Amino acid sequence: MGGEPAYTFKLFGLMFDWTNVISVSVVCIIIFLVIFGLSRKVQMKPKGGQNILEWMIDFTNGIVRGQMPASKARQYNFFAFVLFIFIIVSNELGLILQVGWNGHELVRSPTADPIITLTLSLTVMTVAHFAGVAERGAKGYFKAFVSPMAILLPINLFEEVGNFLTLGLRLFGNIFAGELLLKLLAELAFSHGALTVIVALPLEIIWQGFSIFIGAIQAYVFVTLSSLYISRKITEE
Secondary structure (H helix, E strand, C coil): CCCCCEEEEEEECCEEEEEHHHHHHHHHHHHHHHHHHHEEEECCCCCCCHHHHHHHHHHHHHHHHHHCCHHHHHHHHHHHHHHHHHHHHHHHHHHHCCCCCCCCECCCCCCHHHHHHHHHHHHHHHHHHHHHHHHCHHHHHHHHHHHCCCCHHHHHHHCCCCCCCHHHHHHHHHHHHHHHHHHHHHHEEEEECHHHHHHHHHHHHHHHHHHHHHHHHHHHHHHHHHHHHHHHHHHCC
């Protein structure tokens, strides 16, 4: 259903998208149920669901450790874990559940909307800048933007804007394109007779499996780059 219009509403003069509100709520409910289910019986000797949860935590911790000094990594482990699990569930939601009504989308992958992905990107950049100021002091942090020459300030500011845009739009582009192609293959399979079903349906199954892989890779890439950006702000160059 990628590309279809969405229901909107206004609150305090601001326009909100019902599709994003509902889709993000669905993602949060899924994450809560999964984490709650995996952590119900926590033991010193992990087994079952606890093993899966600990593997996920170790995986995201490893991403952070690979991008910043070990002495700093522990502060950002939880942030990376929350970011990763939210993005991967958001990426995969539209592959298993797309709901529309009256020509409008109600549920899809939240990350198929640039507003969501750029919000995530803005969150990462805000954390990175805040961490840089907290670690190096305001004077030392902002001095880096004009070092070794003041003329580099516009270039450094342009780089920050570029990092913000590319981090969010890369994620959006991959997920949106995957959902759009799935929709086109579904329309081809079921709207042109039995012959097209034979051709298009296997292609859709293959692409859906590939999209699951892409969704996981994009979550990994987003968290890796986020950790890298934070590391660059808290580490003296």
